Amino acid sequence: MQARLLPRKMRFAGRINGRDAPVSMSPDTRSRGVRMPRPARRAQLLEAAQEVFVESGYHSAVMDDIADRAGVSKPVLYQHFPGKLDLYLALFDQHAGELLDLIRAALASTTENKQRVAASIGAYFEFVGRDGAPFRLVFESDLINETAIRQRVDKMSQDSAEAIAEVIKEDTDLPDAEAHLLGMALSGMAQICARFWLVQGSSIPRDEAARLVATLSWRGLGGFPKIEREGSGSEPG
Amino acid sequence: MQARLLPRKMRFAGRINGRDAPVSMSPDTRSRGVRMPRPARRAQLLEAAQEVFVESGYHSAVMDDIADRAGVSKPVLYQHFPGKLDLYLALFDQHAGELLDLIRAALASTTENKQRVAASIGAYFEFVGRDGAPFRLVFESDLINETAIRQRVDKMSQDSAEAIAEVIKEDTDLPDAEAHLLGMALSGMAQICARFWLVQGSSIPRDEAARLVATLSWRGLGGFPKIEREGSGSEPG
DNA sequence: TTTGCACGCCGATCTTGACCTCCACGGGAA
DNA sequence: TTCCCGTGGAGGTCAAGATCGGCGTGCAAA
The missing domain is CATH 1.10.357.10 (Tetracycline Repressor, domain 2)
Known part of the structure; x- marks a missing residue:
């Protein structure tokens, strides 16, 4: 699997126009993911989930890893899928x-x-x-x-x-x-x-x-x- | 699976010579399982574990249920098998x-x-x-x-x-x-x-x-x- | 131009199940 | 009587699924 070069916050908050740029953060300026239309995000989440489920199986896959792989936070997963099992069933x-x-x-x-x-x-x-x-x-x-x-x-x-x-x-x-x-x-x-x-x-x-x-x-x-x-x-x- | 008619403590503590007999317990007279030779106990544990693993699969099987099925407490399982995975591998x-x-x-x-x-x-x-x-x-x-x-x-x-x-x-x-x-x-x-x-x-x-x-x-x-x-x-x- | 709303987003934390261990008891054999 | 071995009630620990409460951007309407 592709190695991540930066921690997610640093990696993502500083990613502007596809280029990595570490960015300092203050408590009142949370790092923000790239906003995507709902269907596009769902497709991306499914792709990330497939990678993790295929590598690890359902039981060893953790939602944190799937979110990381998709480059989003966990609540975003739960916005699209009621739970872990639902995500797996969709795939x-x-x-x-x-x-x-x-x-x-x-x-x-x-x-x-x-x-x-x-x-x-x-x-x-x-x-x-x-x-x-x-x-x-x-x-x-x-x-x-x-x-x-x-x-x-x-x-x-x-x-x-x-x-x-x-x-x-x-x-x-x-x-x-x-x-x-x-x-x-x-x-x-x-x-x-x-x-x-x-x-x-x-x-x-x-x-x-x-x-x-x-x-x-x-x-x-x-x-x-x-x-x-x-x-x-x-x-x- | 076979329904248990008594709570485990009551069921087992009172089982004398194969017959159920509810027995009152005080804190200083703990219910005691039947003592068995080590190999016999191990075989019994494996049999109980097989029933639970076959019914539920590894991930949904819990050691509490295996101990219950064997009629022993959990530490007894760990005396014979280092862990859950070892128990499964033996079977x-x-x-x-x-x-x-x-x-x-x-x-x-x-x-x-x-x-x-x-x-x-x-x-x-x-x-x-x-x-x-x-x-x-x-x-x-x-x-x-x-x-x-x-x-x-x-x-x-x-x-x-x-x-x-x-x-x-x-x-x-x-x-x-x-x-x-x-x-x-x-x-x-x-x-x-x-x-x-x-x-x-x-x-x-x-x-x-x-x-x-x-x-x-x-x-x-x-x-x-x-x-x-x-x-x-x-x-x- | 300003304001309000909708939508997509996240850091932090809660909750809980279950593996595993602590500490002590009791019976049987030597 | 002592020691060893098999035993159990109670609880520690922690991983991981799921949720809380709030943020921020972009667009449309006033």
């Missing part, structure tokens, strides 16, 4: 919505089912690779025991699994429950692989990693080229 | 070890690779289905942003994915990085499916759900019986 909803949009777009991108599954997997990889790491709020939340978050995560998982289950049902004669389980399998697998790919330093290019996972999804392990080995006991694909 | 390590043992046993149960993969998936389902829901500590920890937990989860994921990657490398000519990605895919998928199966009320019997996921792993979506449909565009398996 969560924004990013969960983005992921579902990506998945829906992927499913709508073709009528060829194999490609629809591959595109859905690609959607997870794209989401996880985004700047600002919003996936950390959606897939790795440390607030999962809070009912509001739990419900949202469950709904998001159900929605994405259901979307994939529709594809599975188009192609197979599997009953609803089984198709849903497989839909959950694929969306879960995509999520976990995308996160693993990111953490591993992207030694496999993203598109290739997504394609590999798509191949696994469609053809299974049996669909990969075999090495003939004595004693391995593998059946032919 | 985490116990259960993560159990899961890895299950996976290793599954992989050792046969030399037939397809069965080894299926058995590994079954190991996840068995672990998730266990009484006391230890999977909640291992797969759904709200302490994932704590370094000690993050490292343990990462190591456990790496270990299980690596074990499956060994099987994949035996069977295919995939390079290490690709095999590892697929190993992560399968172990992640197994974990998510097992948890989904549990939450869904087990409408599919456990063994059948595990078998379905194993089939997906080995044969992919393409390996399921097809419905012939106009316009679906699906390729034959």
Whole structure:
């Protein structure tokens, strides 16, 4: 994260036209933040909050740090968000919505089912690779025991699994429950692989990693080229 | 959670030979818990802690509640564990070890690779289905942003994915990085499916759900019986 | 030009929950 | 009888969410 070179008061009070200039202060001339229209300020606060929540998680994030990051005082946070949880939920909803949009777009991108599954997997990889790491709020939340978050995560998982289950049902004669389980399998697998790919330093290019996972999804392990080995006991694909 | 019928002091002070009996107390005859050998007490504390951590998560669990659940005072907790985090880590390590043992046993149960993969998936389902829901500590920890937990989860994921990657490398000519990605895919998928199966009320019997996921792993979506449909565009398996 | 108001802002502080510790008690075994 | 070990009532400490009370700028109206 970017190091702050001045204490906030000094840094900010003296910031005129974008240039740092330390300024002395008397008690009756409080340091003043730059005034912004309400919507612009709210957007800025959300950005700062995302940085802190992504770095620290909900529980270790403190409102003081978020205010510092935004360059405002704490009361300004409470002018825009009733509390810490509300701030977090606003971010969560924004990013969960983005992921579902990506998945829906992927499913709508073709009528060829194999490609629809591959595109859905690609959607997870794209989401996880985004700047600002919003996936950390959606897939790795440390607030999962809070009912509001739990419900949202469950709904998001159900929605994405259901979307994939529709594809599975188009192609197979599997009953609803089984198709849903497989839909959950694929969306879960995509999520976990995308996160693993990111953490591993992207030694496999993203598109290739997504394609590999798509191949696994469609053809299974049996669909990969075999090495003939004595004693391995593998059946032919 | 089970309702307590008496205040803790009254409930416990008067519990003689397993029977509740409210007992008056004077200041110089403090209520006394049942004295236990140190290892037995430690095990009891861990059991109580597991109940509370599973129900509430780390952050919402309070040491008072854990002590209450164990029927002791708080100093007793600190006699056995340096702090709250240590208590949690002891439980985490116990259960993560159990899961890895299950996976290793599954992989050792046969030399037939397809069965080894299926058995590994079954190991996840068995672990998730266990009484006391230890999977909640291992797969759904709200302490994932704590370094000690993050490292343990990462190591456990790496270990299980690596074990499956060994099987994949035996069977295919995939390079290490690709095999590892697929190993992560399968172990992640197994974990998510097992948890989904549990939450869904087990409408599919456990063994059948595990078998379905194993089939997906080995044969992919393409390996399921097809419905012939106009316009679906699906390729034959 | 002056005044009043709306809006965005902040330093200081309150409140409270919860981790952890102090200090002393009592029973059982040697 | 003494000592050790397991035990508990009470409370200290402090971090952090949230709020109080007031400031200052810019714009519009008189």
